[in-house]
Amino acid sequence: MSITKNQYVKYALIVLLSIGLILFTQEIKLIKNPESTPVTSMTYLGLAFLWLFSMVGIAVSDLSKKVPIKIIQDFPVLGWVSISSLIFCLTSDLFIEAIRAVDFLSITTPILTYAGISVADRLTDLRKTSWKIAIVAMFVFTGTYIGSALLAQMGFMFSGK
Amino acid sequence: MKGKLLYLIIFSLVIVTISEFIGFQAIKIGSFTIGLLPLVFAIVITMILGMQTFRKGIFKKVYSKGNIEFASKYLIIIMLPLMARYGADVAPKLKEIISIGWIFLFQEFGNLGTVIFGLPIALLIGLKREAIGATLGIGREGELAYISEKYTLESAEGRGVLSLYIFGTLFGSIFFSILAPILLDLGFRVEALAMASGVGSSSMMVASSSTLVARVPEMEQTILAYAATSQMLTSFLGTFTMVLLAVPLQKFMYSRLARRKK
Known part of the structure; x- marks a missing residue:
């Protein structure tokens, strides 16, 4: 399934909305706490790069669907965007400096706002689950997290870091 | 529909403003300090206001069918700048990450913790x-x-995975933003927890790594780089x-445990 030109325009606008929200959040953070990351011309440049790399990632993800290897086809667009951005950032420090002028936590608040809205209609699905699953879910989430953390901690101990 | 989208956008700006003004709240419970970030308030407020009882007047316009569809269909696109930001955090640390690459691979086995911890309890x-x-x-x-x-979603196994999916979607990020600081207080290294944050769900990874950043701000770059790398690795190797x-592990444990129960 390849992405049509119309969809690219739509995605471009939504990513634009997303970086607009980030800028707004960073400004609000500054009103609340003047000590937080300032909005400078580098911030604007950083936001532009974030927009650009997101679009590059979408295009790469689109192309990857044509590769006849399942693991590549299944790799999420989120991952492709990180990889695309990583490659650009390895070529020049300007990308890194500009993007790091965008406050990290300001990126997260608007995303979780939309995440909250997106699940609004699924709250009723909770009736389909049970308290038993809730308990299991907590153990499952804790299990994967503690499992990985323990192994990583051991790894650091063995390597003497 | 376009008109209603405007309601959604303005609403999201209001929610961001409220959440940011509540700000980072550190809550002490015994010897643990749970840090609640604005992102937690943002998801909690939008979920509460999304309940059917509140859908009157202006909220009916905000939480219209089209708007909720827009948010769930394009949430992934809205997240893209965040994923691009991770690239800038990983790049300067790439050498360091490759030098301890085996730890990243090793901790991937920790994802078996879902079976090891979850199955006996279940x-x-x-x-x-x-x-x-x-x-x-x-x-x-x-x-x-x-x-x-393998089993279809109508089967008992299917109900199990669907229920977990619903739970994770609704409460995953809230859960991880509480769990991460607790483990930090228990003495885990922040680098290890950063790596563990790459659980395979982006919103859970964001919640966990952001909370760690808020607690240990001087390690921001390392935390974000490790979390993002581990997340990418899980996306590649997860299947x-x-x-x-x-x-196979689940099959083995299930047959042992189920037999013992009888």
């Missing part, structure tokens, strides 16, 4: 075949696809770990 409280679906992984798209292919390791 059987203990009386779940049967649902436990298969509910403990194979954290119940994201990968497990959903595997279970539905293999599940099919080659989690499934």
